[in-house]
Amino acid sequence: MKIVIVGSGYVGLVTGACFSEVGINVTCVDIDKKKIDNLNNGIIPIYEPGLENMITRNMDKGRLSFTTNIKEALKDAEVLFISVGTPPDEDGSADLKYVVAVARDCGKHMNDYMLIVTKSTVPVGTSKKVKQAVQEELDKRNANIEFDVASNPEFLKEGAAINDFLKPDRIVVGLDSQRAEDLMKSLYKPFTLNGHPVIFMDIVSAEMTKYAANAMLATKISFINDIANLCEIVGADINKVRKGIGSDSRIGTKFIYPGIGYGGSCFPKDVQALIRTASENNYDLKVLQAVEAVNKLQKLVLFNKINNYFDGDLKGKTIGVWGLSFKPQTDDMREAPSLSIINNLLEAGAVVKAYDPVAIPEAKHHFGDTISYFEDQYEALIDADCLAILTEWPEFKIPSFKIMTKLLNKPTIFDGRNIYDREEMKKEGFEYYCIGVNT
Numbered sequence: 001m002k003i004v005i006v007g008s009g010y011v012g013l014v015t016g017a018c019f020s021e022v023g024i025n026v027t028c029v030d031i032d033k034k035k036i037d038n039l040n041n042g043i044i045p046i047y048e049p050g051l052e053n054m055i056t057r058n059m060d061k062g063r064l065s066f067t068t069n070i071k072e073a074l075k076d077a078e079v080l081f082i083s084v085g086t087p088p089d090e091d092g093s094a095d096l097k098y099v100v101a102v103a104r105d106c107g108k109h110m111n112d113y114m115l116i117v118t119k120s121t122v123p124v125g126t127s128k129k130v131k132q133a134v135q136e137e138l139d140k141r142n143a144n145i146e147f148d149v150a151s152n153p154e155f156l157k158e159g160a161a162i163n164d165f166l167k168p169d170r171i172v173v174g175l176d177s178q179r180a181e182d183l184m185k186s187l188y189k190p191f192t193l194n195g196h197p198v199i200f201m202d203i204v205s206a207e208m209t210k211y212a213a214n215a216m217l218a219t220k221i222s223f224i225n226d227i228a229n230l231c232e233i234v235g236a237d238i239n240k241v242r243k244g245i246g247s248d249s250r251i252g253t254k255f256i257y258p259g260i261g262y263g264g265s266c267f268p269k270d271v272q273a274l275i276r277t278a279s280e281n282n283y284d285l286k287v288l289q290a291v292e293a294v295n296k297l298q299k300l301v302l303f304n305k306i307n308n309y310f311d312g313d314l315k316g317k318t319i320g321v322w323g324l325s326f327k328p329q330t331d332d333m334r335e336a337p338s339l340s341i342i343n344n345l346l347e348a349g350a351v352v353k354a355y356d357p358v359a360i361p362e363a364k365h366h367f368g369d370t371i372s373y374f375e376d377q378y379e380a381l382i383d384a385d386c387l388a389i390l391t392e393w394p395e396f397k398i399p400s401f402k403i404m405t406k407l408l409n410k411p412t413i414f415d416g417r418n419i420y421d422r423e424e425m426k427k428e429g430f431e432y433y434c435i436g437v438n439t
């Protein structure tokens, strides 16, 4: 089978690599010529563990190729996946212009039956718009070609994307034709052999499932952050409370880690878009509005702790920062909490010395030379008045506390990810401030 994937970003590249890995012939398309040239030269535009090896291996086998030419790519293909971005519009709704542009391109160039699958995260009703755009283009050409549309939202997490795609908790497919169902069943067969289920449903329910999943996960995070803030006030320890509630299997241990607010390219925009969909339908999603409001405040919590520590005068203070990406194992900085925290520090007159294992090139796009960057985590601490931990990279978990004490002007840590034990930090001689524990 030959398939085409349009949009070669985080989702498109992982989807393309994983389908080619199981022997499917995949062409990935993008309008970004530089990105495609780089990919054809083995240069992968994102940091995602395991992706580079998988892409080069399948390119060498001749099963995976990259092009800007959608017309060529569509020849002999039966399935087209749309995996372009759906960024937030000014009013918070998902901007569908890239999705619709791909649908139009498809209608312009397809010559035979095609199943057009939306993998991008799109609001309820988008598949109808895709269908309409394809049909309009076919009509312009007087072409009488059959096609189906389907919704196949993606649930991968950055940093664990390959594993999530190869061993999914579930695959959700919304469709309305038997031909589409047969095609999707055979495409996903290699991934379902070990018991990973495909859940078939109608298109609207599949579109809603994606937003409901992200909204539920974001809700867990804002809930635990809200409780963490209360723990600080009443003298409870969120780390203990988290374990205490997580061992109830109805609640579960995952996604209840307190921190500095959820970031990334998905939760913030998808929560906003779902609130927007609701209001367009005259419904008030009150819980999600609160989730969003809590998250906005949570992004300020660590800055406020640092600011209070220095009695509201950060002018000339030097802050060492470990971690810039929105989570570990990725260089993605979209909506990263580090953006708001560092911008607040800079506005207050502080000097920022930053280290991240992979996100420094990305961070330079955001901060330019307003902060300094270091190749070594300890160098970022030289002459710093404190350390702020903004991403829980594994290499920060067992550092040399001795070196840190020597380098910092005063051994003080503001940990936005609760990666250390408070008692141990006391023994090591640190003043240690984290989230949800009164110090």
Ligand code: NAD
Residues within 6 Å of the ligand: 006, 007, 008, 009, 010, 011, 012, 029, 030, 031, 032, 035, 083, 084, 085, 086, 098, 101, 102, 119, 120, 121, 122, 154, 155, 156, 157, 158, 265, 266
């Ligand atoms: P991305 O920004 O990394 O990539 C999108 C790509 O689409 C870009 O390379 C862009 O050049 C290309 N593009 C735009 N218009 C095009 C066109 N007309 N023709 C061809 N290419 C075009 O985006 P992403 O992070 O991969 O996200 C894509 C979608 O998947 C979004 O809707 C997102 O919400 C959803 N999603 C993302 C993740 C994630 O972890 N990043 C996970 C699940 C779902």
Ligand code: UGA
Residues within 6 Å of the ligand: 121, 154, 155, 156, 157, 158, 159, 214, 217, 221, 254, 255, 256, 257, 258, 259, 260, 261, 262, 263, 264, 265, 266, 267, 326, 327
């Ligand atoms: C998230 C979902 O987990 C994926 O299932 C989904 O496919 C994806 O969005 C999407 O739709 O694009 P991702 O944004 O890559 O994936 O990363 P997560 O691991 O979910 O983390 C998101 C944010 O929540 C991060 O800032 C992380 O630090 C924060 N988080 C996560 C917490 O603060 N606490 C937790 O317990 C878990």
